[in-house]
Amino acid sequence: MGRRVLLIEDEPNIIEAISFILSRDGWTVHTHEDGTTAMDKVRATPPDLIILDVMLPGRSGFDILRDIRAEPDFARLPVMMLTARGQAKDRDLALRLGANHFMTKPFSNQDVKDYVRKLMEEAS
Amino acid sequence: MATHAMTGSRIRERRLDQGIRQADVAAAAGISASYLNLIEHNKRRIGGKLLQSLARALDVDPASLSQGAEPAIVDGMRAAAARNAHPIDTDRAEDLATRFPGWAGLIAAQESRVDALEAEVRALRDRMTHDPALAGALHNVITAVTSIRATAGILASDDTIDADWQRRFHININDDSRRLAVESEALVAYLDPPAQDTTSRDYLVGFEEVEAFLTRETKLLDWIEAHPTANPETLLNQYDAPHLSREGRTLLLAHMARFAADVCLMPKATFTPAAFGAQGDPAVLAAHFDADLPAVLRRLASLPPDVNLAPMGLAIADQTGALTYLKTIPGFTPSRYTAGCPLWPLFTALSQPMRPVKSEVVLPGQAGARFMCYAIAVPKTPADFSSAPVLETTMLVVSDPAPGPVEPIKAGVSCRVCPRAQCAARREPSAINTFS
Numbered sequence A: 001m002g003r004r005v006l007l008i009e010d011e012p013n014i015i016e017a018i019s020f021i022l023s024r025d026g027w028t029v030h031t032h033e034d035g036t037t038a039m040d041k042v043r044a045t046p047p048d049l050i051i052l053d054v055m056l057p058g059r060s061g062f063d064i065l066r067d068i069r070a071e072p073d074f075a076r077l078p079v080m081m082l083t084a085r086g087q088a089k090d091r092d093l094a095l096r097l098g099a100n101h102f103m104t105k106p107f108s109n110q111d112v113k114d115y116v117r118k119l120m121e122e123a124s
Numbered sequence B: 001m002a003t004h005a006m007t008g009s010r011i012r013e014r015r016l017d018q019g020i021r022q023a024d025v026a027a028a029a030g031i032s033a034s035y036l037n038l039i040e041h042n043k044r045r046i047g048g049k050l051l052q053s054l055a056r057a058l059d060v061d062p063a064s065l066s067q068g069a070e071p072a073i074v075d076g077m078r079a080a081a082a083r084n085a086h087p088i089d090t091d092r093a094e095d096l097a098t099r100f101p102g103w104a105g106l107i108a109a110q111e112s113r114v115d116a117l118e119a120e121v122r123a124l125r126d127r128m129t130h131d132p133a134l135a136g137a138l139h140n141v142i143t144a145v146t147s148i149r150a151t152a153g154i155l156a157s158d159d160t161i162d163a164d165w166q167r168r169f170h171i172n173i174n175d176d177s178r179r180l181a182v183e184s185e186a187l188v189a190y191l192d193p194p195a196q197d198t199t200s201r202d203y204l205v206g207f208e209e210v211e212a213f214l215t216r217e218t219k220l221l222d223w224i225e226a227h228p229t230a231n232p233e234t235l236l237n238q239y240d241a242p243h244l245s246r247e248g249r250t251l252l253l254a255h256m257a258r259f260a261a262d263v264c265l266m267p268k269a270t271f272t273p274a275a276f277g278a279q280g281d282p283a284v285l286a287a288h289f290d291a292d293l294p295a296v297l298r299r300l301a302s303l304p305p306d307v308n309l310a311p312m313g314l315a316i317a318d319q320t321g322a323l324t325y326l327k328t329i330p331g332f333t334p335s336r337y338t339a340g341c342p343l344w345p346l347f348t349a350l351s352q353p354m355r356p357v358k359s360e361v362v363l364p365g366q367a368g369a370r371f372m373c374y375a376i377a378v379p380k381t382p383a384d385f386s387s388a389p390v391l392e393t394t395m396l397v398v399s400d401p402a403p404g405p406v407e408p409i410k411a412g413v414s415c416r417v418c419p420r421a422q423c424a425a426r427r428e429p430s431a432i433n434t435f436s
Helices: A012-024 A038-044 A061-070 A088-096 A109-123 B004-018 B022-029 B033-040 B048-058 B062-066 B071-083 B090-099 B101-130 B132-157 B163-191 B195-201 B206-216 B218-226 B232-237 B246-265 B268-277 B282-289 B293-302 B345-351
Strands: A004-008 A028-032 A049-053 A079-083 A101-104 B312-318 B323-327 B357-362 B370-379 B391-399
Touching: A004 A012, A004 A038, A012 A028, A012 A109, A012 B132, A012 B163, A028 A038, A038 A061, A049 A061, A049 A109, A061 A079, A061 A088, A079 A088, A079 A109, A088 A101, A101 A109, A109 B132, B004 B033, B004 B048, B004 B062, B004 B090, B022 B033, B022 B048, B048 B062, B071 B090, B071 B101, B090 B101, B132 B163, B206 B218, B206 B246, B206 B323, B218 B232, B218 B246, B232 B246, B246 B293, B268 B282, B282 B293, B293 B312, B293 B370, B293 B391, B312 B345, B345 B357, B345 B370, B345 B391
Parallel strands: A004 A028, A004 A049, A049 A079, A079 A101
Antiparallel strands: B312 B323, B312 B391, B357 B370, B370 B391
């Protein structure tokens, strides 16, 4: 089972908190804050799982997810969407675009750990 | 059935209400009982002295027999009936309004209130859904809460965190809590404007606020009539206008400036006699003052009632048909909150820009109220080669014109409350009883 998580999120304190939680749980966490260059980061250092915020500077998480699923190498890469927008239509859109899970902010730390573990197990 | 045609029914109702025999009323009015019977069944039209005699015999105001209920109240009652899930006999709305004007007024007022509240709900829903400022503020609050929750969760659940990390997380929580306080205050301020702004919140759109202000502050336009070159901003500062919303104030200043320009071009002292001389014909007045037609239509509608021309209403709409100014007169009370009847010349003018439209319009029910309408749609922006013109349509509505040779347009207020079943412009079924 892979151990590399790429967190694409633009809020520094949330990045720090999630990175800390997952690092303590044994995952290697890479982070990226910009939507425009997120795909470059994915291609440069392919992760085993992506945690992807929806509202990012430059480009939305939905657009990035669409690009991820368009590339054969990442077609089955586990992606967990993270958003402050909990509306049903956003959840439906995320799942339709191929997200494996949709988590609404504010989340519990335990949920983050549990779903990362679950998605990694399902992918392996 | 038109109101005047219901006069006989009203006479019969009054007589029966008072428990007087037909023969007694007939004798008091100097006619035979059989003739009164024909009148009461609307088989003979009456007016003049006979109407007054019958009114005297019944001890009622002749107008209450001939005119029936206030058309706006009957319209309001029909609109209220249209909301009802079960069919209501709307044909008798006028009877009800005539016999119980107080209750009818209450029904119409409550319908108007429900209409306004529904519009407010729609406006608030739109605001919640589409306002980027609100969405941004909520996002910021949730982001700060998320960060605090995640960081506090780490500190609360892990005793083995070293001192440097603990200090770092404490600082993060402190920063996020400050940010949350600021964002929360901004959000509360956004959702709950300060007390002095409450007056403006009584109006859903700034246009209504402007119209209400002009109705209340009648001397404002009189002052502009006398001083059309004065600065509108300076003038407005002299009025009790601090309760105007920012949007309302902006629209009012624009309205004042436009009115002042119309006055400069067509001063009341010369415009009023010219309007009489032209018998209110806008085209004649436009030629006389070398003014454009929309300005003449606005100027005619701005004349005070004491000028003695027929009552005149005015509607101005943008290219979508949304009303940006409305001066109502009895019988002409379109709603801002429901889509109107597309047959009004206000809207047909939009399909033929720059071409004046003159049409007589007759409304259903309510005494078949008739209006002569003068409308024209013109670009409100200067012509240029890079963009299509933005149109504005203006319609003057003159009450009770003399019958003309052309069949009037059979328009309505809105499809939902319009009884005309056979109408090419119908976009949705009517919720009230219809007729062909």
